[in-house]
Amino acid sequence: MVRLARAAFVLAASAGLAALAVPSCVVSSITVGADCPIDDDGNLLIPRECCICPSPEACPQGFPKDVTIPDYCRPDCPEGIPYECCPCPTPVWCSRGVPPDEWDFPDYCDQFDGGTDAGSDGSMSSLCTGGSCVSPGPASWKGPMSFWQGWGIEAPLCPEDAPILAFEGWTAPPPPSCGTCECDAPEGTCKLPETWVVDSQACPGGGVKTNFDPPTNWDGTCNGDKSILGDKLCGGVPCVRSITISPPVIEELPCQAHHIGDPEPKVPKARNGGPEITLGRVCTSESALPNCIEAEGKVCVPKPPSFSSCLYREGDHVCPEGWGKKTLLYGYVDDKRTCAECECGEPSGGTCSVKFRLFSDTACTVVEEDSNISTGMIPPCKDLMSGTQLSSKSAAILEYTKGACTPSGGNAEGDLVLLEPVTVCCSAPVT
Numbered sequence: 001m002v003r004l005a006r007a008a009f010v011l012a013a014s015a016g017l018a019a020l021a022v023p024s025c026v027v028s029s030i031t032v033g034a035d036c037p038i039d040d041d042g043n044l045l046i047p048r049e050c051c052i053c054p055s056p057e058a059c060p061q062g063f064p065k066d067v068t069i070p071d072y073c074r075p076d077c078p079e080g081i082p083y084e085c086c087p088c089p090t091p092v093w094c095s096r097g098v099p100p101d102e103w104d105f106p107d108y109c110d111q112f113d114g115g116t117d118a119g120s121d122g123s124m125s126s127l128c129t130g131g132s133c134v135s136p137g138p139a140s141w142k143g144p145m146s147f148w149q150g151w152g153i154e155a156p157l158c159p160e161d162a163p164i165l166a167f168e169g170w171t172a173p174p175p176p177s178c179g180t181c182e183c184d185a186p187e188g189t190c191k192l193p194e195t196w197v198v199d200s201q202a203c204p205g206g207g208v209k210t211n212f213d214p215p216t217n218w219d220g221t222c223n224g225d226k227s228i229l230g231d232k233l234c235g236g237v238p239c240v241r242s243i244t245i246s247p248p249v250i251e252e253l254p255c256q257a258h259h260i261g262d263p264e265p266k267v268p269k270a271r272n273g274g275p276e277i278t279l280g281r282v283c284t285s286e287s288a289l290p291n292c293i294e295a296e297g298k299v300c301v302p303k304p305p306s307f308s309s310c311l312y313r314e315g316d317h318v319c320p321e322g323w324g325k326k327t328l329l330y331g332y333v334d335d336k337r338t339c340a341e342c343e344c345g346e347p348s349g350g351t352c353s354v355k356f357r358l359f360s361d362t363a364c365t366v367v368e369e370d371s372n373i374s375t376g377m378i379p380p381c382k383d384l385m386s387g388t389q390l391s392s393k394s395a396a397i398l399e400y401t402k403g404a405c406t407p408s409g410g411n412a413e414g415d416l417v418l419l420e421p422v423t424v425c426c427s428a429p430v431t
Contacts, residue, residue: 037092045092047073077127081293088127128300131161133292134427136299137311138320142166144301145284147310147424149327158283161302167282167312169329169422178339179259181410188252190352190400192220193373195246198390200234203242203381208234212243212390220354220395222364230360230389238387243358243369247377248397250350255405257342280329280424282312310426319425331420340409350403351375356395358384364392372398 036051038044044051050073053059077086087093134144146162148155149171158165194213201207214223232239289299301309311323319326351374358369368388373380 046090049073050089086127088129091129127294128292131300132303132309132427133295133298134301134309135297135322137323137425141311141313141320141425143282143284143311144289144299144309144427145282145312146302146304146307147280147282147312147327147426148307149278149280150306152279155279155281156304156306158281159302159304159307161304162283162285164284164286165281166284167280167329167331167422169280169331169420170333171278171280171327171329172418173277173333173335173416175412176337176339178410178412181257181342181407182260183255183257183344183405183407185402186252186255186347186350186405188250188347188350188402190354190375190397191249191251192218192354192395192397193245193248193356194218195244195379196393197244198228198240199242199244199381200237200239201241202383203244205242205244205381207237207241208239210234210239212393214393214395218395220397222359222392222394224362224392227362227391228389230387240384240388240390241386242381242383243390244379244381245356245373246379247373248352248354248375250352250375250400250403252347252350252403255344255347257344257407257409259342259410277333280327282310282424283307308426310424312422312424314420314422316421317423319423323425323427325426327424327426329422329424330418331422332417334415334417337412337414337416340411340413342407342409344405344407347403347405351399351401353398354395355398357393358390359392359394360389362391364394 036044036046036054047070049070052064052067052069074086074089077089137143145166146159192214196212196214197205198210198212199205199207200209210228212226212228215225228240230238230240285302289301292298292300303309308325310325311320316328353372353374355370355372357364357367360366360368368390369382369384371380371382
């Protein structure tokens with residue numbers, strides 16, 4: 001911790017320097033150069049020859065002008081500026097980058113850039129130690145000020161040099177990451193032909209019809225139900241001349257929907273129901289910013305770690321020239337967007353092909369007809385020799401391809417409300 005010495009003693013200059021004498025010059029009640037920095041134990045934090053007036057009593061008539069100050073005592077003083085007109089000759093004098101409150105400039109310091117500020121705001125000039133020199137913004141903008149941006153849980157308080165919170169807001173949240181909807185292939189079966197109609201006339205039929213259907217839930221193995229003898233007559237002619245068989249039928253359950261990729265992220269909520277978003281804080285001070293000694297026309301903005309020097313203005317605006325790092329914040333964010341549920345349409349597009357056989361014996365060994373039939377076909381009619389005996393039949397699935405379902409949903413839905421916009425423009429990115 002640095003304190004300022006108030007001991008009533010006079011230090012002699014180092015070898016090669018004239019010994020200090022009490023000069024005959026008038027000084028104000030607060031002596032320029034007084035109160036040299038010391039630590040808690042009373043030890044000087046600068047060389048003894050650099051502490052010319054350790055107390056007002058040591059230089060009661062002002063700063064001794066016949067004393068030469070070594071250059072190493074004033075590394076931060078611009079060339080050509082007298083020592084007494086440089087309030088921050090080294091960092092230990094001005095730990096916050098600004099002069100001590102008790103520093104009093106002699107009148108003649110006005111002629112130097114290091115003296116009182118020549119600007120209209122009446123603020124003094126300063127070496128911008130621990131801050132950044134930036135150009136004042138246009139009249140329609142506020143600042144420059146110190147700006148921090150990051151996650152709300154990491155937000156620091158406004159720094160000591162800019163303790164007033166001028167504005168606090170949040171960035172616009174992105175849409176929820178919903179992923180993409182997909183439908184699994186449906187679970188289903190291909191059902192064998194269920195309707196077998198024998199006709200006494202050639203295709204397309206028109207005569208007496210005889211039922212030759214297999215049993216319910218038939219598995220396609222050899223079946224001799226409802227056999228028709230070759231000499232059986234229907235309307236005076238053999239009952240068997242042609243046969244019409246229905247195509248197989250696909251029966252499938254609804255598809256199951258799910259996400260591809262990441263669904264809506266389970267992240268902490270910042271405020272008003274919105275997803276985690278970054279916070280921005282604009283900090284300022286009641287004191288006017290000092291002009292930078294080392295950069296004419298610029299002011300010194302405090303810049304603690306992770307802060308930037310920025311302007312701000314209510315509304316959404318284009319940044320002024322030279323202030324190109326734009327951040328748009330909102331004083332009110334209400335994000336009620338969610339991911340819609342994934343859904344699937346009815347299964348479609350499945351295919352199934354079946355081979356059926358007709359036999360004249362009950363053991364399914366003597367084939368009378370052998371043909372294929374597929375889903376989607378018009379029930380085919382097959383001509384047979386008049387009087388063919390139909391004693392048994394069989395059927396087998398050759399190929400079954402499942403259908404597919406069209407996915408829907410998964411999109412972001414709901415309202416996003418953003419109010420009280422403020423534009424922050426920084427001279428450099430936030431780090």
